[in-house]
Amino acid sequence: xxxxxxxxxxxxxxxxxxxxxxxxxxxxxxxxxxxxxxxxxxxxxxxxxxxxxxxxxxxxxxxxxxxxxxxxxxxxxxxxxxxxxxxxxxxxxxxxxxxxxxxxxxxxxxxxxxxxxxxxxxxxxxxxxxxxxxxxxxxxxxxxxxxxxxxxxxxxxxxxxxxxxxxxxxxxxxxxxxxxxxxxxxxxxxxxxxxxxxxxxxxxxxxxxxxxxxxxxxxxxxxxxxxxxxxxxxxxxxxxxxxxxxxxxxxxxxxxxxxxxxxxxxxxxxxxxxxxxxxxxxxxxxxxxxxxxxxxxxxxxxxxxxxxxxxxxxxxxxxxxxxxxxxxxxxxxxxxxxxxxxxxxxxxxxxxxxxxxxxxxxxxxxxxxxxxxxxxxxxxxxxxxxxxxxxxxxxxxxxxx
Amino acid sequence: xxxxxxxxxxxxxxxxxxxxxxxxxxxxxxxxxxxxxxxxxxxxxxxxxxxxxxxxxxxxxxxxxxxxxxxxxxxxxxxxxxxxxxxxxxxxxxxxxxxxxxxxxxxxxxxxxxxxxxxxxxxxxxxxxxxxxxxxxxxxxxxxxxxxxxxxxxxxxxxxxxxxxxxxxxxxxxxxxxx
Numbered sequence: 001x002x003x004x005x006x007x008x009x010x011x012x013x014x015x016x017x018x019x020x021x022x023x024x025x026x027x028x029x030x031x032x033x034x035x036x037x038x039x040x041x042x043x044x045x046x047x048x049x050x051x052x053x054x055x056x057x058x059x060x061x062x063x064x065x066x067x068x069x070x071x072x073x074x075x076x077x078x079x080x081x082x083x084x085x086x087x088x089x090x091x092x093x094x095x096x097x098x099x100x101x102x103x104x105x106x107x108x109x110x111x112x113x114x115x116x117x118x119x120x121x122x123x124x125x126x127x128x129x130x131x132x133x134x135x136x137x138x139x140x141x142x143x144x145x146x147x148x149x150x151x152x153x154x155x156x157x158x159x160x161x162x163x164x165x166x167x168x169x170x171x172x173x174x175x176x177x178x179x180x181x182x183x184x185x186x187x188x189x190x191x192x193x194x195x196x197x198x199x200x201x202x203x204x205x206x207x208x209x210x211x212x213x214x215x216x217x218x219x220x221x222x223x224x225x226x227x228x229x230x231x232x233x234x235x236x237x238x239x240x241x242x243x244x245x246x247x248x249x250x251x252x253x254x255x256x257x258x259x260x261x262x263x264x265x266x267x268x269x270x271x272x273x274x275x276x277x278x279x280x281x282x283x284x285x286x287x288x289x290x291x292x293x294x295x296x297x298x299x300x301x302x303x304x305x306x307x308x309x310x311x312x313x314x315x316x317x318x319x320x321x322x323x324x325x326x327x328x329x330x331x332x333x334x335x336x337x338x339x340x341x342x343x344x345x346x347x348x349x350x351x352x353x354x355x356x357x358x359x360x361x362x363x364x365x366x367x368x369x370x371x372x373x374x375x376x377x378x379x380x381x382x383x384x385x386x387x388x389x390x391x392x393x394x395x396x397x398x399x400x401x
Numbered sequence: 402x403x404x405x406x407x408x409x410x411x412x413x414x415x416x417x418x419x420x421x422x423x424x425x426x427x428x429x430x431x432x433x434x435x436x437x438x439x440x441x442x443x444x445x446x447x448x449x450x451x452x453x454x455x456x457x458x459x460x461x462x463x464x465x466x467x468x469x470x471x472x473x474x475x476x477x478x479x480x481x482x483x484x485x486x487x488x489x490x491x492x493x494x495x496x497x498x499x500x501x502x503x504x505x506x507x508x509x510x511x512x513x514x515x516x517x518x519x520x521x522x523x524x525x526x527x528x529x530x531x532x533x534x535x536x537x538x539x540x541x542x543x544x545x546x547x548x549x550x551x552x553x554x555x556x557x558x559x560x561x562x563x564x565x566x567x568x569x570x571x572x573x574x575x576x577x578x579x580x
């Protein structure tokens with residue numbers, strides 16, 4: 001009867017979507033802002049250290065030849081500190097960085113040693129344990145709340161942070177619903193500087209929002225996965241492999257020796273064993289055997305599917321490869337876990353992708369801020385108006401006259 | 402008149418509360434701020450910067466070798482999901498014997514054979530980590546037994562009373578068993 005009623009109904013629905021969008025992040029905006037900000041810093045934490053500390057840079061000499069092999073790295077350390085025990089050597093994905101070796105000394109202290117990958121010079125040292133990179137990650141990932149405190153096996157902070165993935169994803173969805181014909185924003189970008197703060201932040205929020213659709217989607221979905229991963233872990237669901245049983249060298253395969261430790265395969269020999277049997281493996285991380293029954297553990301990023309590492313366990317006595325985890329051998333849950341983490345951090349291609357992640361991280365952080373600015377100037381009013389309208393309508397409908 | 406001033410004042414505080422309550426989630430940022438010194442302390446403990454562990458138990462001569470034992474934390478065992486209660490000790494071999502000792506095992510109570518010698522120490526010989534299960538019915542006057550196995554097959558034992566090795570674990574067991 002009244003043509004206005006039909007026209008008004010969809011507008012009313014959009015209005016409620018809009019209110020939902022506005023209220024999703026508002027009560028938690030400052031916390032969300034903090035998590036986004038620390039996450040953005042965490043993406044480039046290694047690069048920040050690079051800027052401030054020349055010892056972690058690769059610093060190639062003018063006649064940069066081949067990079068040091070793993071055996072040569074171990075020799076450098078043995079020369080520097082005889083008797084020191086090398087636990088792990090990392091060759092960085094990015095050519096800008098020095099090699100890192102984790103060393104344990106006879107006085108029970110340990111250090112990360114940064115080695116020039118071309119000259120073998122020891123460029124710097126840092127006590128293992130506290131470092132800026134891990135610190136930022138720990139703040140961002142679990143607010144420094146310790147793990148396994150008895151209440152939960154993961155850190156309580158892990159859940160407080162990862163649950164933010166839900167409002168983030170919902171904000172993205174509701175945002176796209178209320179932003180009519182948002183694809184027009186790509187063709188006609190609008191960012192008005194001269195119309196006051198409210199207009200500027202509104203334009204910014206929409207413009208940054210549409211350009212960040214894939215990024216916000218990736219970050220929110222991976223965060224929700226982190227929440228699920230924590231809950232699965234609490235429930236005792238295994239992640240590490242099909243069998244869950246760790247692989248050890250059998251006692252009768254280990255030679256006895258009257259002269260102390262029998263000669264082991266060298267690190268380079270172990271890697272050569274892997275390369276002889278498997279194609280396209282570039283060793284990036286080498287763990288030395290952690291017990292007499294342990295293996296060399298060699299990690300390399302998959303060429304075909306760079307989101308995950310492939311790992312190989314090489315028997316240090318016989319050279320046999322006792323476990324090979326290529327992409328296709330990983331159980332689905334493990335593959336999901338590795339891929340989700342890589343997608344969240346953006347550390348699987350190199351510096352370029354990290355900078356892209358950093359840029360979108362900044363945008364997302366500013367979107368949280370701009371959302372709050374818009375809210376304080378507008379949503380408060382429109383919520384009041386909507387409630388008033390609704391009450392008025394209800395009164396009207398309830399009124400028999 | 403006085404009532405209207407009071408009402409105005411009331412309105413003011415109400416609106417201030419109304420505005421500020423949406424920034425209250427920022428208080429959560431205090432969590433990492435407060436926890437930072439504890440985190441730094443914990444990391445230096447894991448990294449070995451503070452030595453072998455929170456509390457060094459002592460050093461023993463075991464056959465031709467010496468081993469130093471420390472508690473990772475001066476605390477009772479921790480529940481680790483289905484694995485039950487676990488207590489972490491760290492051990493260090495002397496530099497000369499690091500190449501002679503094939504493995505070090507640890508358990509609560511005397512092992513009957515090498516097969517039951519207990520958990521193996523992981524990692525650098527200068528900072529081995531033992532994650533030892535502590536069954537709830539363990540006797541609080543039990544001994545902590547270390548078995549050192551040489552590359553030549555020789556076996557040597559070291560033992561500490563639990564009261565020496567970890568008073569916190571003794572206290573934990575007594576409290577658990579009183580219940």
